[in-house]
Amino acid sequence: MKIAVIGLGYVGLPLSLQFAKSGAEVLGLDIDQTKVSALLAGRSYIKHIKPESIQSAVGSKTFTASADFRRVREVSAVIICVPTPLNKNREPDISYITETGKTIAPHLQRGTLVVLESTTYPGTTDEDLRQVIEAASGLKAGIDFHLAFSPEREDPGNPSSVVATIPKIVGGFTPECLKKALDLYSIAIKTLVPVSSCRVAEAAKLLENTFRGVNIALVNELKVVYSAMGIDIWEVINAAKTKPFGFMAFYPGPGLGGHCIPIDPFYLTWKAREYGQHTRFIELAGEINTAMPEYVVHRVADALNSGKKSINGSRILIVGLAYKPNVDDERESPSYVLMESLKARGATVAYYDPYVPVIRPTREHAHWAGTTSEKWSQETIGSYDVALIATNHSSVDYKALADWSPCIVDTRNAMSGIPTKPSQVWKA
CATH class of the missing domain: 3.40.50.720 (NAD(P)-binding Rossmann-like Domain)
Structure with a gap:
């Protein structure tokens, strides 16, 4: 054939x-x-x-x-x-x-x-x-x-x-x-x-990704709630997933990225309106996930304020541009939203990603096209006020990051188990 x-x-x-x-x-x-x-x-x-x-x-x-x-x-x-x-x-x-x-x-x-x-x-x-x-x-x-x-x-x-x-x-x-x-x-x-039918197959795919989007929204919301209570969401998830039935672990992050979860559920919400139906669960999940970059920016502000600095005038390095670990796909990545939000607040923003050496043109972030990844060296990393971990690539040396960076905001629990200085790492 x-x-x-x-x-x-x-x-x-x-x-x-x-x-x-x-x-x-x-x-x-x-x-x-x-x-x-x-x-x-x-x-x-x-x-x-x-x-x-x-x-x-x-x-x-x-x-x-x-x-x-x-x-x-x-x-x-x-x-x-x-x-x-x-x-x-x-x-x-x-x-x-x-x-x-x-x-x-x-x-x-x-x-x-x-x-x-x-x-x-x-x-x-x-x-x-x-x-x-x-x-x-x-x-x-x-x-x-x-x-x-x-x-x-x-x-x-x-x-x-x-x-x-x-x-x-x-x-x-x-x-x-x-x-x-x-x-x-x-x-x-x-x-x-x-x-x-074709429609059942189309609907099944939307269910798969909507399921993920809703559950990620749940843990993203709980991350904020538990943080206010002084509870580490990552420890909570690791404890809960020991249950051998009735629980599936999902993990929080700085927002949703990629071509599936941030987009696919909205194909269903749009089509549902044609039939006079309202997908409140999906829309609420979308609101929560879309709000996560703003929460992360506030955590960056908290981290800088602890050292008597502000976002305005600070140098901030985004660690990880791709939307998920160990891939070179940065479509719909929340890292772009973080970069633009921090830049709008007066920060000097750059990124490091071994999988994305140069930013390719994208529909929504074309103005970043041609920007190159920073070098992974003590001199470069140490020159930034904050290293913001947005994607936890397994090839990144997080021990070196702890040695070189004065302040780390971690949205992926990448620094777990790595020796750090007091108040050096802020979870977001």
């Missing part, structure tokens, strides 16, 4: 390589020619994907990359893995999906399977994407071409997260569409979970 995977980012590239490894012939398509050129040269632009994996797939001719979407006519299945952000009004932006549909539609052959993997609200596949493809191709879904939804379940930075072994939910527009999609994914994925 020859398939096309559209969107060669954190979802599409590992999926492409897994299909190629499993014996399929894969055509990776992306509008970014620099990505295409890198892949054809055997280079990786994603930290946790080894160049050797790309070189093996390209060398064996099981994988190639292109920016020519007309080549969709060569394949029997198309998997769409494009971004689904929120717009400036915090509403779903499915333009990447619909534009992809319009682009591929004229080149679809009869009998081709189209699968959407991008996280989105229920109804996107069988309404929005279907209508766009049908209008631009003259083909009918379920008759002339097959249509399905199968949500991605990537977990970058988790070495035990392997595409082939993560159970895959699959929903089809028709029973025959579902069968075709199951046949496709059975090539590369060990466990498949068929559901009755």
